[in-house]
Amino acid sequence: MTTQSDPPKRNGFRLSQLIYDTRYRSITLQVIALLLIGGGLFWLYSNTVTNLAAQGKDFRLDFLWKRAGYDINQQLIPYTSNDTHIRAAAVGMFNTLLVALLGCVFATILGIVFGVLRLSKNFMASRLAAVYVEGFRNVPLLLWIVAIFAIVTEATHQPRDFKTGDASMLFNESVAITNRGTFIPSPIFGAGWELLAIVAVLAIGAAIWLRKWSIKRQAATGESPMPIWLGIVLVIAAILLVYSLQAGLMFALLSIIKVAIIVAIAVIGYRVAKTFVPNVLAALIAAALIILWQYFIAGPFWGMFGFQPAFDPSVTFDYPELGGFNFSGGLQIRNSLIALLLALSLYTGAFIAEIVRAGILSVSKGQSEAAFALGLRANRTMSLVILPQAMRVIIPPLISQFLNLTKNSSLAIAIGYMDIRSTLGGITVNQTGRELEGILLTGMFYLILSLLISAGMNWFNNSVKLKER
Amino acid sequence: MSDTHAQTVRYVRDSMIQPSEPPNAQTGAVKWMRENLFSDWVNGLMTVIAIYIIYSVLAAIAPWFYHSVWNAGSLNECREVIAINSPNAMHGGGCFAVISDRWLQLLFGFYRADLHWRPILAFVLLFVALGPILFPNRFPRPLMWLAAAYPFLVVWLLWGGSFWVPILAALGFVIGGIVGYFGNKVGGLGVAVAAAVVSAVVWWVYLMPVVNDGLHATVAEARLETIAEQTEADLIAIPEAQEAIETRMAELNARVAELDAQLEEIVAVEETDAVKAEFNAIMDELETVRAELRILSRDAYYYSQKSTDAKTIASNLEMLPEWKAAAAEGDEIAQRNLSDAYGRLGLVGLEPVTSREFGGFMLAIIIGVAGIGLSLPLGVLLALGRQSDLLVVKVACIVFIEVIRGVPLIVWLFTASLLLNYFLPPGTNFDLVLRVVIMVTLFSAAYIAEVVRGGLAALPKGQYEAADALGLDYWKSMRLIVLPQALKISIPGIVNTFIGLFKDTTLVGIIGLLDPINLSNSIRASSDWNGVYWELFIFIGLVFFVCCFSMGRYSLWLEKQLQRGHR
C-alpha cells in the first residue's frame, strides 16, 4: 500500500505532517479511532449508570446466589427449586451444550447423507432430498421447531395408552416411546464398575491403536487395514467378557459356551448348506437355524441341566415402569429434547447438505474417473477419493453452520426445553427483574461458546488442510 | 426407378428397413424407470423407501386437507361443518376459515385496510428501485435516482406525514455531500468526511426540526379556517355515517344470530342428505352475510379513526391560542404541544400511521429489507476495516464482527427491547420497530462484512497491485477497482444473508412485535379462533417458503449470470 519514495529531507517535525505524511497519518487515524471508540464506550457506560440510578437499580450479580425457586425438568446436574439461580443457569448451560453437541453430530450425518443423495442418480431419492433441503431451508426455524414438537407429540402414544393396551413397550418391555419422551433403561453403577470403565477405555485405546497400526501397515505392505466394524466388535467383546466375568465366573463360562454354540451352529450350518444351495440362501438357512435354536431349543436344552449360575454384575439396569400418571424409572429422553434436536439437525442438515453437495461438485470429474479406472467401486470412490478432497471445501462453511446451530438452540424456550436462554435469560430475569445482568451473562455465554467452537474447528481445519509444500 | 430395378435385379433392397422398435424394457417409462429408479438393488431399495415415505406423509395429511373448511365464522362452526359434511373423517379436517377471515391481517398487520395501497406500492417500487442497482446496464441511468430516493420515499409511504419530510431528510445528505465536496478541495479527504458528517448531523438534529415545524406552522396558520370548517362538517358527517353502518351491522348481526340458531337446530336433529343440503344453504348465506359484515366493520373502524382524528384536531384548534401564549413565554411543554398540533394541522401529504400498526409479513419484509439495505454500507466498511493495516481499526472491526456473530439474534433483540433504553441518554425514547431495525442492521452488518470479506479475498491479488500501480490512493482504488468487483462476487452471498434475515424476523415476536407468528397468537386469542393450530402455521410457512424459495432461485440464477460475466 505505502508506495513511498525517499522521505523528503526537511528539518524537524511539523504538526501538519500528522495529516499529510503517510508515515504519521496512520498513527493519527488510529489515535482518532481509539478516541472515538473509547468515547463511544464511555458514553454508553455513563448513560447506563445514569439510567440505572434514575430507576433506582444497580448492576450487581448477587441475585445469582439467591434461591431460584423454580423447577427444571431436564437436569444433567442435580438441581431442586431450593438451589441458587447460578446453579439453575448451570443446568441450562449443560442443556444447551447437550443439544448443541448432539445437534452438530446429527446435522452433519443428515447433511452428508442428503448431500450425497441429492447427487444420486436415483430419481426418487434425489428429488426427495431436494424437497427436504428446500423445505427446511426456506421456512423459518421457529416454525419448524414448533411444528416438529407438535408432530412428535401427536405421532406417539400417551402413557395412558400403555395402561389400556393401545400401545406397548418395545424391546422386551425395556423401551417405551411416549409423547412425553422416550424411556430407556438407565444403568446403575454398582461395586466394581470402575474396572469395567478401565477395560472399556483400554479396549477403545487398543482398537484405535490397532487401526492406526494397520493403516501404517497398509502404507508399507499394501495389506488392507483392519475394518472399523472389527474394532467395534473387539471393543464390545472385551467389555462383555469382563462384564460377565465380574458377574460370576460360572456365568461367564456359560455365556461363552452359549455364544460358542450359536457361532458353531451358524458356521457349520452355512458351510454345509453352501454345498447344496447358493450363498444367500445358505446364509438364510444359517440364520433360520440360529433362530430355531435360540427360541425353541435353547431354553429346554439348558433347562435340562437345571443349573443357574450366580449373576451379580457390576452394572445393572433400571427399567422404566408405568406408574400412576407416567413411566417412572429408567432414563427419560424428553420430547422437548427430541423435537429440538430433530428440528435443529434437520434444519442445519439441509444447509450442510448443500455445502456437501457443493463440496463434492467442486472435486473435478477426473478424480472420480481416475478412481473408477483404478477399479474402485462407487461407494469406495466416494469415501476414499471424493470426500477427502471435498472436505477441504466443506469444512470452513461447516464451522459457521455449527455456530449457527449452537446459537439457534436458543429458540428452545418455544417448546419448553430448558436451555440457558430459558433459565438464566428467561425465568431468572423474569423473577429477579435483573434484565441487564441476565442478558449480558447469557450473551457472554454464547459468545464464549462460539469462540471456543470456532477455535476448535479452525484447529481441525488446519490439520486437514492440504499441506502446501 | 424402383420399377425398372425390380425387373432387372431381383434381390436388391430398394428401401431401408424401418428400424424396429427397441424392446419394451428399453423404451419410454420402463427404460426411464430402470435407469433412474431400479438400476441396482440399492437404488431399488431407495426408490421403495422414498415411495413409502411419500405415501405415508400423504396418507397422514391428505384427508385432513380434503376435509378442510374454508367458510365458517369460528372454530366451533368449522367442527360442525366437518361433522355434518364428512362425518367419517378420521382426524377431522383443517379449519382454513381462519385464513379467509384473517389473511389480510397476516399480510399487513393492523395497517388500515383503506391504506393498504401504500405498503403495496412501496413493495412494487422496491423492485423498480432494485432494478437499476442490480442491472445497471439494462436500465436507463436516471432510474438510479429513483433507487437513491427510494429509502426516503418508502419511509414516507409507510409512515405517512407531510411530503416535505423525506425531502428535508434527503437534503441532509445533499448538504453533507456539498460540504464534503468543498471540504475535499480545501482540506483533504479526512477534513471533508468529518465536515460532511458534522454538517449533515447539524442539519438533521438542529435545523431540520425547525424548518419542518416552521413549514407545518405556516401551512397550518394559512388554513386554520378551512380546517375548522372541515372538522366541524366531519364531526357532523362522521356520526351519521357511523350510525348508518351501525344500523346495517345490527341488522346483519341479527340475521347471523338467526342463522346460527337455525344451524343449532339442524345440528341437533338427525343427519340426512336433505339436512345436509339445508345446512350448507345456511352456511352459504352466512358467508355472504359475513362478507358484508366484514366490509362494514372495516368501514366502521375507518370512521371511528376518522372521528378520533377529527376530535383531536378540534381540541387542538381549541387549545391553540392558549398554547401559543404559553409557548411564547417559554413553556417547554406548551412548545412541544404546539409543534405537535401544528404537525397535525399543517399536514400536507399522507395520513400518518404509527409503526404499532405494522405487523405480519409487511413487518417482516420491512425489517428484512431495511436491515439489509442499511447494513450494506456498514458491512462493506467493516469488511474493509477488517483488512485494514491500521491495527486499532482492524481490532475494533474484528471484535465487533465476532461479538455480533457470536451471540444469537434473540439476545440482541432482547437488548434492543430491554437494554437499549439503558444505553441511550436518559429520556430518549423511540419506536420499537426503529430500535429493532437498528439492532438488526448491526447484526446483519457483521454477516455482510464476512460475505464481503469473502468477495475481497476472492479477488485476484493482481487487481490490488494494478490499482496501486496506477497510483490510486486507498479509497480510490477501493471505490473504482476493488469494491465493484468484490461486491459483484458477493451478491449471491448477500441475497442468502437476506433470506436468513427474512426468516429470522420471526424472532421479533419474542419481544412483542406482531410478526406473522406472534400475530397468529393474537388471532388465537380471539375466542372464535382459539384452538386453531396447524392452519395458521401452514399458511405462514407457505408464504415464507414461496418468498425464500424464489429468492434462493434468483440468487442461483444470479450466480450463474455473474460467472458468465467473468469468463
Add this chain to the structure above:
Amino acid sequence: MKKSVLLGAVAVAGLTAAAASAATLDDVKARGSLNCGVSSGLTGFSEPDANGVWQGFDVAVCRAIGAAVLEDPTAVEFVPLTTQVRFTALSSGEIDILSRNTTWTFSRDTDLNLNFIGVNYYDGQGFMVPKELGVTSAKDLDGATVCIQTGTTTELNLADFFRSNNINYEPVPIETNAEAQQQYLAGACDVYTTDASGLAATRATFEDPSAHVILPEIISKEPLGPVVRHGDDNWMDIARWTLNALIAAEELGVTSANVEELAAAPTNNPEINRLLGTEGDLGAMIGLDKQWAVRAIAAGGNYGEIFERNIGESTPIGLARGLNAQWTEGGLMYAPPFR
C-alpha cells in the same frame, strides 16, 4: 428532556416523542390519544379483531379511561407488550397505563417504581385435568406431568405448591397458550396450569369441554390490576377513580343504557349524583370535567357489563363472577365512596 435521535430525522414519523417528565394528563390530551399497554393476545382480556380493533376486559378499562380523559373511547392506542418488556415500557413513557393482567405484588408496587391503581380482576392459578383421569384434587397429582404457561409467577407458585405438599411432578414450561393447549390435548401433560381465567378460556374452545375439569384448588392470589408510573399522582388518581367509578356504577345500578338519562338531571341518590356530576364537582378535583364518569361508563358500561360482555357467563369463556362480584353479593369488588 426530549433528546433527538440521529435517525430521528429520517424516520420522524416513526418516533414517539413521549417524555416522562411532563404531566401524563397533559401529554395525553395534547397527543389526543392514550397509549395503553396490553397483552398481545389473551382470550377475553385483550384480543385484536380482524380490523385490528382491540377488544377485551383489560382493553375496556383503557377505553373507559380514554373516554374519561379524551371524551373518546376509541382514542386509545394499544401497545402489545410481552411480560418481559411491560414494566420497562411503562417506566420509559412508551405507554401511559399498563392494563395487561399484571399481578399486584409488593415488590412491583415498591421496588419497580410503579403504582397499582386497584384490582380489576381477582384471579388465581388453577389446574385443569382430563376428566377420565379421575383426579378431584390437586393433591392427587403425585408424579403428574404439568404443562405450565410460563409467566412471571406461575413457575414459582407451582414449585412452592408441590414442594409444600411433598408431591413430585414434572414441569413442562411452554411459552404460548397455543403450544401448551396442543400438548395438553395430545396427552403430553396430565395437567395444565395457568391463571384460572385462562384455563376457563382455554377449556371453552375444546371440542368437548365437558371432558375436562378445573380442579378446586387455587394455589395463588393473583389480583390483576392496571398500573401507572410512580411520581404522577394526578394521573394515578384519574386512572384509579375511573376504575372505581366503573365498579361503583354497577353497585349503584348505573349502566351504559341509563347513564345518559341519570346524568340529565339530579336523582334521589346523592352518590349517583356526585358520580355523574349532577351534584358537586368531583371531576375538577382530578383535573377533568363534570361528565368524566358519565363518559367512562357510557364507553363500555359499568364493571358488571364489561365483565359480562367480555368474559362473563354469556360469552364462550363463561366465567362466573365469584370473587369479582360486588361486595354486596359476596364478592371483593368494593369501590370507596364518591364524596
